[in-house]
Amino acid sequence: MxxxxxxxxxxxxxxxxxxxxxxxxxxxxxLLTQYGExxxxxxLTPGELADCRTADGLxxxxxxxxxxxxxxxxxxxxxxxxxxxxxxxxxRRSEGGWxxxxxxxxxAEMARESGISEITVSISHDVDYAVAVAAPIIAPTPPVxxTPPVxxASPVxxAPPVxxAPPVxxxxxxx
Amino acid sequence: xxxxxxxxxxWILERHxxxxxxxxxxxxxxxxxxxxxxxxxxxxxxxxxxxxxxQMETLEVDSIRTLGAIEQHFFKAPAEVQA
Numbered sequence: 648m649x650x651x652x653x654x655x656x657x658x659x660x661x662x663x664x665x666x667x668x669x670x671x672x673x674x675x676x677x678l679l680t681q682y683g684e685x686x687x688x689x690x691l692t693p694g695e696l697a698d699c700r701t702a703d704g705l706x707x708x709x710x711x712x713x714x715x716x717x718x719x720x721x722x723x724x725x726x727x728x729x730x731x732x733x734x735x736x737x738x739r740r741s742e743g744g745w746x747x748x749x750x751x752x753x754x755a756e757m758a759r760e761s762g763i764s765e766i767t768v769s770i771s772h773d774v775d776y777a778v779a780v781a782a783p784i785i786a787p788t789p790p791v792x793x794t795p796p797v798x799x800a801s802p803v804x805x806a807p808p809v810x811x812a813p814p815v816x817x818x819x820x821x822x
Numbered sequence: 823x824x825x826x827x828x829x830x831x832x833w834i835l836e837r838h839x840x841x842x843x844x845x846x847x848x849x850x851x852x853x854x855x856x857x858x859x860x861x862x863x864x865x866x867x868x869x870x871x872x873x874x875x876x877q878m879e880t881l882e883v884d885s886i887r888t889l890g891a892i893e894q895h896f897f898k899a900p901a902e903v904q905a
Contacts, residue, residue, distance in 0.1 A: 674859065682866065689865075690862055714859065721858070728883045729883065730878065730881065732879065733878070735879075
């Protein structure tokens with residue numbers, strides 16, 4: 648069994664690693680009371696904090712939802728030995744109200760390595776807990792060219808082989 | 823044990839009352855004594871106790887995986903680390 652499953656190529660039957668997380672409102676409220684908003688500046692971007700802000704300050708349920716969504720999204724990447732890169736998994740509220748995930752820096756790199764182009768999340772909360780589930784969108788892999796490379800005459804040439812295969816079309820990774 | 827490391831140990835124990843002690847080589851991550859959310863708080867504590875600014879983005883998991891590793895990375899005097 649592979650230690651770190653990597654998503655199969657898109658376009659056929661396959662699977663995706665879901666991620667899920669639950670966050671206690673009491674726990675986050677304690678952190679907000681004990682450390683203030685500064686604590687969450689290490690986890691959320693200014694835009695995310697703005698999404699959580701109300702006239703009365705940061706909304707704890709919104710904070711919990713963002714935190715759960717980031718953790719759920721991170722779980723889809725199936726990486727070991729790495730901490731959640733909090734500010735690099737950005738969860739913003741779309742105009743329609745649903746959450747959108749943007750991967751940056753190390754998170755985007757981890758996603759690439761796992762064959763994932765984007766992550767979609769759903770958040771729910773009720774009184775004491777917020778939960779989030781995340782599903783990755785599998786990145787299309789470039790087609791394997793069956794055309795042999797055209798080599799130059801010189802056997803000592805270090806020039807890269809020239810492929811006559813059509814250019815690779817792929818969905819760019821959101822960053 | 824350095825005072826700072828003892829404070830770190832006590833901090834973990836306070837959050838896990840089911841434990842009486844934490845062995846220096848116990849894996850804090852695998853045993854879920856530190857999770858993603860508490861990790862951020864844990865970094866705050868480590869910075870406070872060790873007097874060292876910590877970049878979460880570049881922090882290696884293995885440097886906080888056990889109390890022994892934490893002592894080595896954050897509470898050893900430079901001369902001790904080199905020895």
